[in-house]
Amino acid sequence: MEFLNFLIILWAAWLVWRRPEKERLAFGLLVVSCLIMALLFFIGTHTSLVPGVNL
């Protein structure tokens, strides 16, 4: 999934660099990438969502 996420980021960066008129699509890809990152972190920490120390 991390591989897929980096491909999405590459796509967004390419649009910003070479196809700047597609800002809406690039920003949408940025948002999707953020959500995938958050989902993967949630999967990695779902058995203890907050730091495992005395709170």
Add this chain to the structure above:
Amino acid sequence: MSEARLRSVLAWVVLALVAVPVGGAVWLGVVHGESPCILCWAQRTSMVLVALVALFVLRYGPRPRYLGMVVLLGAWGTFMAIRHSALHLARDVGQGFAAPYFGVHTYIWSWVIHWVALGVIGVLLLLLKEEPAEPERREPGRVGRFAMGFFVLVVGANALQAFVTTGPPPFMGQADPVRFSLNPKRWVWMSNDELRGGISLRGSWAVPRPDPAAVEADADPANGPLADLPVLAVQSWMRIAAPLDGRLTDLAHHPAMGGYVAVTDGFGVYVLDSALSAIVHQVELDHQFAIDLTPLAGAAFLGDTLAVLSTNKSYVLLQPDPGADADHEWRHFRTTSGDVTELRRSRFATVRARQMYVLSLAYDRLADELITVSVPSPRHRRLVVSRFARSDMMLASEFLPRLGPGVTWRGEERSLAEYVVTGAVAVDGMLYAFSAAYSTLLVIDLRTTLVTAAYAVPEIAQPVGLAARGAELLVAQADGRVAVIGRPGVNVE
């Protein structure tokens, strides 16, 4: 700062961010074989996304949604770093996950970088001049274009590393990743290991606090984990007639003085006379001063010093003192009889009994050690005896008792962790532990760590403490009544 100047600065920020933490991470993975775990990947991705938002600003100007996005990423990245670092922050010196760089591990560097990103965006916004709106798109300039190309190059390298070490979807990062290799036979792709286990907010820290005066448990010895228990009959009853503030949670006996110390869940500590009818000394501890005290659950005499223990393994040492300084002790006590001094207040640290509460305290005079017995919880089902040296109040040893000869299980799946020890006392190298669950007295040899005997005491209801008085054991109940039973193994002439 003009917007043009801002974009120039941002281009350099992107170059630095992409070259050092993001590009450096690829170098660490490919050259040094230090692969990122699933949490490291998320943190690295967040840093990449911060740089990507900066590219958006380079190209389209500082639009509010870009600034909002970078603040969100900074806040989320900081949380991720704290959550990740918390796995390792409390470890011993020099320990951590993978190798440190410049003395700091990578998950901490991620914390620093996200924190700096938030600081940088704040400074840039402070310095940014309000100017008329510029065209929809801007030329990023030479450095900006280089930053964009460099970004694509480094993120492409990250994608390659991610493909090798985590695989294509639906595979994802792992908790313990193996080092980078170009040999496909050594690639480890997993898609379901990280999905195991239920969703929990606190994980292993979700431990319910026990009520020391109202343990909910099956009191019938016939249902306990040990079979064929001999019955100990109550020889007589006493009652604590002195007025206590709160519910009784433990009782200890002073062998030389003949008096007692009683503690309550209202943080009351009472030294009582030999008839349990008059208060000789009394304090109500300020449970919020310095050390967080949960309800008191244990008490013991260490010679003339009183040790009291709360359920979270915090302890207080007290001493009757006719010359007590009232003004100094004001910070320690909410109320006092005026003749008690607090000597020390601190916490016991355990290893095997970590994340477990206790409901008892004993003092082994022969070894000069204090002893606690953990109570099980749905998260941690163990019965751990922890021993602390009185000299420095630090852990001396711990053990999980095993059954000695002649003591047998009722079934194969039974365990000593089914007992909830609410009172304990050590005499002559033996630990006597009374369990509210199954109303059972366990006798544990402190030298061999074996349970040498166990007895059913069916007449007891809601036991909260255990004291020794010569050849007798005194089982204190939450209602203030005290049962006198013969101490097993002692011949009474």
